[in-house]
Amino acid sequence: MSDHLPEINLTLPYITPELPGVGGKIRQKSSHFIVEEIPLYEASGEGIHLYLNITKQDTTTRDIQLGLAKIFELDPSEIGKAGLKDKYAIATQTFSVVFDGDQPVPEKIAEIVENELPVKVNWAKYHTNKLRAGHLLGNIFTITITDVEEDALEKTRKIADKIHKIGIPNYYGVQRTGKEGENIRQGWLLLKNKKRIGDRWLRKLLISSYQSYLCNRYLAQRVENGKYTQLIQGDIAKKHDTGGVFHVKDLEAEQNRFKNKEISFTAPMFGYKMREATDESGEFESNILDSVTITKKDFRKHHIKGTRRMGRILPEINLETNEDGLVISFSLMKGSYATTVLREFMKNDVFAD
Numbered sequence: 594m595s596d597h598l599p600e601i602n603l604t605l606p607y608i609t610p611e612l613p614g615v616g617g618k619i620r621q622k623s624s625h626f627i628v629e630e631i632p633l634y635e636a637s638g639e640g641i642h643l644y645l646n647i648t649k650q651d652t653t654t655r656d657i658q659l660g661l662a663k664i665f666e667l668d669p670s671e672i673g674k675a676g677l678k679d680k681y682a683i684a685t686q687t688f689s690v691v692f693d694g695d696q697p698v699p700e701k702i703a704e705i706v707e708n709e710l711p712v713k714v715n716w717a718k719y720h721t722n723k724l725r726a727g728h729l730l731g732n733i734f735t736i737t738i739t740d741v742e743e744d745a746l747e748k749t750r751k752i753a754d755k756i757h758k759i760g761i762p763n764y765y766g767v768q769r770t771g772k773e774g775e776n777i778r779q780g781w782l783l784l785k786n787k788k789r790i791g792d793r794w795l796r797k798l799l800i801s802s803y804q805s806y807l808c809n810r811y812l813a814q815r816v817e818n819g820k821y822t823q824l825i826q827g828d829i830a831k832k833h834d835t836g837g838v839f840h841v842k843d844l845e846a847e848q849n850r851f852k853n854k855e856i857s858f859t860a861p862m863f864g865y866k867m868r869e870a871t872d873e874s875g876e877f878e879s880n881i882l883d884s885v886t887i888t889k890k891d892f893r894k895h896h897i898k899g900t901r902r903m904g905r906i907l908p909e910i911n912l913e914t915n916e917d918g919l920v921i922s923f924s925l926m927k928g929s930y931a932t933t934v935l936r937e938f939m940k941n942d943v944f945a946d
Contacts, residue, residue, distance in 0.1 A: 598781055599885045601774040605764050605809060606816045607937055609752050614940025617741040617918065623650050625737035625917065626682035628931070630675060631730040631924065640721035641692050642673070643702060647712040648685045654678050657688065660710045665690050673724035676732075676927065685715065689724035731926040738939065739918040746914055749921070749938050753910045759822055760905035761937055762812040763860065765805035766930035776802035784891045800897060808860050808902055811881050815858075815904070820877075824851050827872030828858040831903055838901065840871060857905045864899015865892040908934055 620626050636644040649657055654677045662669040673689035690702075699717035707714050742748070770777055780803025782788035783796060790796045815821045824830065828841040833855060841847045841858075850856045861867060861878050870878050882888065892899060908923040923934060 597886075598778060601777055601806070602810065602813075603770070603774055605762075605813050605936075607940065608759060608761060608816060608821065609755050609937055612752050612755070613748060614752075614938060615738065615741040615745040615748050615919065616941050617738040617745070617939055619736060619738055619935065619939075620681050621737075621739045621917075623681055623683050625739065626679060627684075627735040628678055628682055629685040629733045630678075630687060631733060632687065633675070633728045633730055636718035636720040638718055638720075640719045641696065642689045642720050642723050643692060643696075643699060643717060644687050644689050644720050644724060645703065645706060645717050646685065646687045646715045647706070647710075648683060648715060649678070649712045650683050651681060652711060653680045654684075654686065657710060657712065661688055661690060661706070664706065664709050667691070671723075675724055675726065675729040687724060689720070691723060727927060729927050731924055731929070732931075733922070733924045734931045734934075735920065735922040736931060736935065737915070737917050737920050738935070741919045745919045746912060749912050749919060752938055753912060756908065756910060756934075756937065760854070760857070760907040761933060762816060762821060763903050763906050763929055764809050764812055764933045766932040768930065768932070769805045770802050770809065774806075777806045780804075780806070781885070781887070784887060784895060784897075786894065796895075800895060804862050804864070804897070804899070807881055807885065807887075808862055811860050811878065812904065814877075814881070821905070824848050824858055825870075825872075825874040825877060827870050827874035829868060829870050829874075829901055830856045831859050831901070832856050833907070838868070841874070854907055857903055857907075859901035860904045862900045862902050863887070863892060864897040865889045867899030868901060902928070906933070910934070 647657065654674060658669050658672045658674060661672045667690070671691055675687060678684035678686050696719060699719065703714040703717040706712065776799055779788065780799040783790065783800055784803060824841050824844060824847055826841060826844050829838060830841050830847060831838050838859065847856065863882060869875055903926070906925060906929050908925060911922045913920045921938065925931065
């Protein structure tokens with residue numbers, strides 16, 4: 594087994610290669626990329642954690658987190674958030690701030706925040722627990738693609754029709770894997786103990802980038818091998834309604850449920866404790882790791898447990914045009930990337946820039 598860095602392949606196949614894209618550009622204005630969190634639960638109105646639902650523009654989630662920490666004289670780690678939102682966008686998300694002692698009036702606090710930060714506070718309400726990463730169902734996107742071809746609406750309707758039938762591979766976006774694969778290279782070097790980084794946050798980021806890359810390679814190979822639209826014996830499938838996970842044993846019966854979009858296969862986020870597929874599917878997964886000379890021991894050395902990721906996303910896509918271009922709106926479950934949907938329609942290299 595070679596111990597040299599394997600070649601990095603960033604190519605991600607489309608599921609509508611026979612349908613031409615519309616080209617175009619995104620993020621020409623912040624108003625062309627609108628995202629809003631779908632909460633996992635509603636704030637109860639009681640407790641010591643004040644939830645602030647804010648809309649920000651041209652600023653990062655981290656900037657708001659630091660700003661709130663300064664206002665309330667807290668460590669930034671005490672400011673809760675469910676997820677990260679794009680900087681160059683109009684993004685609506687919720688933060689939580691903890692108070693010890695008497696509870697201030699939420700409306701007064703909201704007013705203070707608006708005076709101190711470049712945000713709009715939509716509502717403020719108390720709750721019993723801190724808002725933590727992952728405490729959301731997903732996100733709603735409304736995105737305008739500019740500079741599209743004249744027949745863009747007709748082309749995108751054909752693409753949307755196919756997506757509605759078979760979904761899209763749940764690829765990680767370039768935001769996670771890094772441009773030109775540099776994060777991926779660094780992640781491999783860390784896993785193989787050929788590089789050391791003292792910064793724990795950066796080390797974790799680079800290794801997770803490599804995990805994401807391997808997940809993308811798995812999904813890409815399923816598409817290329819004609820295994821995206823069907824289950825494989827031994828797949829670990831997940832129910833869309835309940836989230837239940839199970840091994841595929843009765844292939845014929847489960848394939849019907851897959852076709853009806855009741856279940857989907859899951860993709861590996863490799864780690865030493867990841868639940869593994871069996872039979873043909875297990876061999877398929879093992880080949881991914883073997884090809885990059887990574888072993889379970891490498892993950893164990895770095896305490897990377899691993900998990901499973903839904904293999905496809907099933908967005909309901911709405912299309913319209915306005916004076917700026919083509920408007921695409923859809924919702925995605927948490928952890929999925931809007932760029933994965935957009936690239937299927939645009940089919941250009943805008944996401945590599």
